[in-house]
Amino acid sequence: MRFLGNDVSNLRLVDCSLRMFVVPLSVASIWLTVTNQQDNNIYGKVEYSNFIGLKYMVCISAISAGYAIFAVASSWVRCLMTKTWLFFVSDQMLAYLTVTSMAASVEFLYLAYNGDQKVTWSEACGSYGKFCNRLKIALALYVIAVCCFLALAVISAYRVFRRFEPPFVPSKEAGQERT
Template sequence: MSSSDSQKPVLKLVDSSLRLSVIPLSVATIWLTVTNKEDNSIYGEVKFSNFLGLKYMVCISAICAGYAFLAAVATWIRCLVTKAWLFFVSDQIIAYLMVTSGAAVMEIVHLAYNGDQKVTWSEACTSYGKFCNRMKVALILHAIVVCCFIVLAVISAYRVFSLFEPPLTSKDQLETERT
């Protein structure tokens, strides 16, 4: 058994573990975000549906959790998906979507904590502290999921590109031309 054959079960276990750990983290992100609301007697109620960026993160987290479940099942049932490139492309797409939704929420959190004095937006977290704290926790969970998908994208890239021979260097090419 070669060293790459002995690494495949470990790689498969790490891959499946990451995919399965992403599911509860994504569900927790969705739950924290969707149930997040706070009422202030002076300024009124704020809830997640008031922010397009939070809605986007909820949608992407739901897609991520569903994909992670299907991909985890597919890695153990060989007849469902045997194409490494399919995981590679899918993992890349999900990772990029997770990054974009995280960036949108990060901007909302930044504005909520700091405001924007140039356009006369004051910070809102002194009035809506509970809302801001839950949003921050949801963003942290989302960031952990992003990190998991970056690792998954690297694993799937390794699987795809290990199927091919490495390209010849100029030194190797000169040696093959001499013979």
Template sequence: MSAESTGNQNPPALKSLDASLRLSVIPLSIATIWLTVTNKEHNPIYGDVNFTNLTGLKYMVFTSAICAGYASLAAIASFVRCFLTKAWLFFVSDQIVAYLTVTSGAAVMEILDLAYEGDQKITWSEACNSYGKFCSKMKVALILHALVLCCFIVLAAISAYRVFSPFDPPLSSKEVEDEDEPTT
């Protein structure tokens, strides 16, 4: 199928889904940032804990800020004409932001795992017994961050569709063999 036979490469439903996902990423990312930055707890025995004590949480805040900023710019840019010329830019950018979101989410998941379970081999005790409110807020922030990731996975698929749909699909090995055989 060629680009001419596919008709409209940007169906209205796909464009509205794209815009909706990009716009929903913004409040989710801002909520993740707010929950993480305001998350602190005092324990009279062990002292204070806040997001600046953990590099993984700072990385998630940084990534969430990138997600919110990029989603804002991309939502605005998607309504500007000449969308097909931006398809590759969206494709690459959506992929990069999705991977950043995966890595920051994985870092926070590891922190949460250590905070809840500890690591007895290296005498690291679980911290959530002493900092329950901090751990609960961190869990909610991680869930919001995971929702942002889900949005970017769908956005990456949409942008991949936009980039690659104008091209013919590759031939299977059976089709190549059929083309190579002489017709009798």
């Protein structure tokens, strides 16, 4: 993290800013997904609760927003701030969970736009355009939130592992003396 220089105090500001940035993105993504529905005279009504991948995204998004709020609040409490391993493990888990839920949602959206002719699934976005467009916006917001969590995972890893010395590498001279 060379952009921080020798002073790592800016890291706390970046960390808190990213965590606070995740909250409105996650909330907006949840709201767009949960309120998304469209009725079609031919095929009927479609809504997010019909699709397990979207439910998974909403659930993980809610967990990540709640965790982000908790982490920002606890980052100002001195006794919790010393528990860098706790934040490291939590950030890593949430980064992986958000990536998997994003992947499930992207796959759903891909199938909605393109279908799968091998299993005779036709594309649905021709009939449910409004539903797909709102889902694209929700997914775009969620992708930004996932990128924030990936950056937070790197920051928390840096905080944990900067405390350790690099491994000792013997010099070339010592290796040449042995031969």
